[in-house]
Structure formats: C-alpha cells, structure tokens
Amino acid sequence: MRLRCAVLDDYQGVATTLADWSSLAPQVEVVGFPEHVAGEAELVAALADFDIVVTLRERVSFPASVLAALPRLKLLIASGMRNSVIDYAAAREHGVTVCGTESAGTPPVELTWALLLGLARGIVPESANLAAGGPWQTTVGADLHGARLGLLGLGRIGGRVAAVGLAFGMDVVAWSGNLTDERAAEVGATRLATKEELLATSDFVSVHLALGERSRGLIGAAELALMKPTAYLVNTSRSAIVDQAALLAALREGRIAGAGVDVFDTEPLPAADPARSTPRLLATPHLGYVTEANYRTYYGQAVEDIRAYLAGAPVRRLT
Template sequence: MTLRCAVLDDFQGAATAAADWSPVTDRVEVVSFTEHIGTEDELAAALAGFEIVVTLRERVAFPASLLARLPALKLLVASGMRNSVIDHAAARRHGVTVCGTASSSTPPVELTWALILGLARSLVPENTALRTGGPWQSTVGADLEGRRLGLLGLGRIGSRVARIGQAFGMEVTAWSQNLTPARAEAAGASLAASKEDLLRASDVVSVHLALGERTRGLLGAPELALLKPTTYLVNTSRSAIVDQDALLAALHRGALAGAGLDVFDIEPLPVGHPLRSAPRLLATPHLGYVTWDNYRTYYGEAVEDIRAFLAGAPVRVLG
C-alpha cells in the first residue's frame, strides 16, 4: 500500500531538491504544496487522505479541531524540535505521532544582521534609487561602532547576535526575565537593570525571545514610546512579542528610526496589509530559517523520520 505525504508551504519547490527522498518513495507518494493553505476548512479538505504531513516551522497550526478532521493522518513531521502550534495531546488522542528535526541557529542570526545593516545604511531605498535613476546618495547612514545594541533574550540565537555586535565595536546589553549577570557576561554582554532601561538606552533593539505567556505583547505602545527616535527595532523571533498595531503607529509618527521585521501576525502577509506600505520598515517574508543548509537538514531528517516511522521505531518524537 502506498501512503501519501503532504509537504506544506514548499514555496520554492525546494523540499525534493534539498533531500534525497528515495529511501521512502517505494512506499510513499510525496506531494508538495507550493501555496499556503490559510484556513482550517481548506486544510481539512486539502489534507484529507494523507497519512503523513511535513510542516515547516510554525506556519500551519494543528489544533485539536483540525486533527479530528484528519482521520487518515498517522505521522506529522515538524521542522525543529519545538512546535507551539501543534496540539500534542490531541495528536496522541488521535493516534498521530509527531516528530521533529534538527535546526540551525545560524540563518536567523545572519538575517538579523542583514536587517540591522540594511536599516542602518538604508540599503533598500538607496538600491532602488540607483536602479531607477533616482538621486545619487539621498540618505546618511547610522554608525554602529560605539553604539549600544540591546538584546531582548540572550539564548542560542541572541548570544551569537551579541558576539557579532562586539565585532562591530558595539556595546552590548541584554535583558530577559531570567537572565543573570553571569550569563550575560559569558556572552559578552552586560545585564540591563530592566527592560525599560534597555529600551531607553539602546540604539538598536533586537528581539530573541521564545513566545509564551510572559513574552506575548512584551513590547506594546508604552514600551515602544521609550525608544529614542534614532533607534532601530528588529524582530526575527515571534510577531506576537511586539504589538503589531502599536509598532505600525510608532513607525507612522516617526517615533523610531526604523524597524526590521521577519515575522508577522498573519503569514503570508495579505496584499494590501498596512505593514506592506509602512514607512521606515524593512520587511522580509519570514526568511529566518530559509537557507539551503537548513532545508537539507529539515527535509533530510524528515525523510529519516518517515523511514523510522514506517519501520515501527519513530525517532525525534515530540510532545
């Protein structure tokens, strides 16, 4: 019997190019979905009859209500070893095994710095002007050396962002609810006295926190009002940590120099969404983990997960 495997959000058609699926194709038919499926009704219809689903990061939620509508589903593979949008308890109740894969922190670190540098040197407007016959030099760049980089979160990704900040000659400070002076010092940063102190004093603020009850809405209108009008805010972590409406209002009134976003409340971001035309915004379509090396890991280990499941010995089981 041939099983069917759906690969979701394969926007670039890269899933089969990034990994060798031949170890399972004798028993599994692989179907890539290159367009995002937005609603639960559409997902239930599209995935009906699929025994295996491979989902990318946390772009598609699998709540109990959806899992109940997918009686054929037996294996759900998620890239990364943590996924907050899968109802793991419901998956167990419905007999669905959930497995993960390894994931590198390098790509989001590099993208964070691409956004910081792009903002500081106005790379997009200057490139657009150069290519379209616009003015020669219309902006003045912001220096990074000697400025303060404030990191909200100093974990696996934040600590690497800190080291690059030091290489640029920046003073690095960090804050999170459980961060200690010793841990901050080990990453080459100083511990800010409070979140508010970090926001007031930083020239660049970058978010590297996990989303949870304590971090949801961590930066709202009162917190954004603490930023200097020359400060840049970057979020490559989770959209819900920063109040999107408050940030949009702050950008329109010039309350900060600019923002770099890779994450959004709605993904893909709808055509006509106000963030698409917001001033002082450098935005990318959730590219944080989208690199060939990471895709080779994601999809290569997805194949391993499927093969192990078919052999009756699942690996990297989540939840």
C-alpha cells in the same frame, strides 16, 4: 497501498530536490504544496487523503479540531524540535505520531544582521534610487561602532547576535526575565536590570525571546515610546512579542527611526496588510530559517523520520 505524504508550504519548490526521498518511493508518494493552505476547513479538505504531513515551522496550526477531522493522518513531522501550534495531547488521542527535525540557530542570526545593517545604512532606498536613475546619496548612515545594541533575550540566538555586535565595536547590553550576570558575562554583554532601561538607552534593539505568556505583547505602545527617535527595532523572533499595530503607528509617526521585521501575525502577509506600505519598515517574508543548509536538514531528517516510523521505531518524537 502506498502511503501519501503532503509537504506543506514548499514555496520555492525545493523540498524534493534538497533531500533524497527516493528511499521512500516504494512505500510513500510525496506531494508538495507550493501554496499556503489558509483556513481550517480548507486544510482538512486538502489533507483528507494523506497519511503523513510534513509542516514547515509554525506556518500551519494543528489544533484538536483539525486532528480529529483527519482520521487517515498517522505521522506529523515539524521542522524544528519545538512547535507551539500542534496540539500534542490531541495527536496522542487520535493516534498521530509527531516528530521533529534539527534546526540551526545561525540563519536567524545572519538575517538579524542583514536587517540591522540594511536599516543602518539605508541599503534598500539607496539601491532602489540607483536602479531607477534617481538621486545620488539620499541617506546618512547610522554608525554601529560605539552604538548601544540592546538584546531582549540572550539565549542560543541572542548570544550569537551579541558576538557580532561586539565585533562591530558596539556596547552590547541585554535583558530577559531570567537573565543572569553570569550568562551576560559569558557572551561579553552587560545585563540591565529592566527592559525599560534597555529600550530607553539602546540605539538598536533586537528581539530574541521565545513566545510565551510572559513575552506575548512585551513591546507595546508604552515600551516603544521609551525608545530614542533615532533608534531602530529588529524582530526576527515572533510577531506576537511586539504589538504590530503599535509598531506600525510608531513608524508612520516617525517616533522611531525604523524597524526590521521578519515575522507577522498572519503569514503569508495579506496583500492589503498595512505593513506592506508602512514607511521606515524593512520587512522580509519570514526568511530567518530559509537557507539551503537548514532546508537540507529539515527535509533530509523528515525522510529519516518517515523511514524510522515505517520501521516501527520513530525518532525525534515531540510530545
């Protein structure tokens, strides 16, 4: 009997065209899910007849309750080599092998700058006005050269964002709980002693931290109140690092100049979510990782993971 493989959240319908799945055809039937499956009961029902699941980033959670309800599932593949919404202990208990894929750090860097530049130069409203025959020039752009870029996190992605900021002639500063002067100097940034100092003095603040107990809710109402009314906040990392309600309130009340956000507490974003109509918010539907090269890596290596598993020698195992 052929095994069945579900490819979740294939929104663009490209999972089977950006990788060669033909080598699996004799043994595996591949089924794409172009719509997000929301809700635990709905997920269990949708995946009941599948032996393999390929899940995109952290869109879908696989807690112990879901894994226990899917006795046929034997291989779970996550894009990326880290996934916080899979219960690895439960996977082991139920005999489910979990594997990952590589994931490039450059796409989220590029999207960070797309959002930051879009905010600074009013790209969306000016383009909309032009297309609608509206007024000519309604915004006055914010200068990057000479402005301060504050980075919360200076790891693989934050370091690359810093390099672009320096190329624009910005004063780049950084903070994280374990940041050293040596790491800051390595990328040409200045380490600040506190995140409060960074928030209060930066013209642009960009979040590049992993989500954990120390970073969850790191930026709330009190922290947003420290920012200049002319400052912008960009978050392409994890939504839970920034208090969403506090951010939307700050934007509605004009307490900061704007925000660029690619991540949300609930994804896909519900139609009635207030983020869809909040002023001064430039929002994108979690596009940070969505590029052709990254997708070729995700799905190409997913095929490799399946072949290796079928051969009895799983690769890129996550535990």
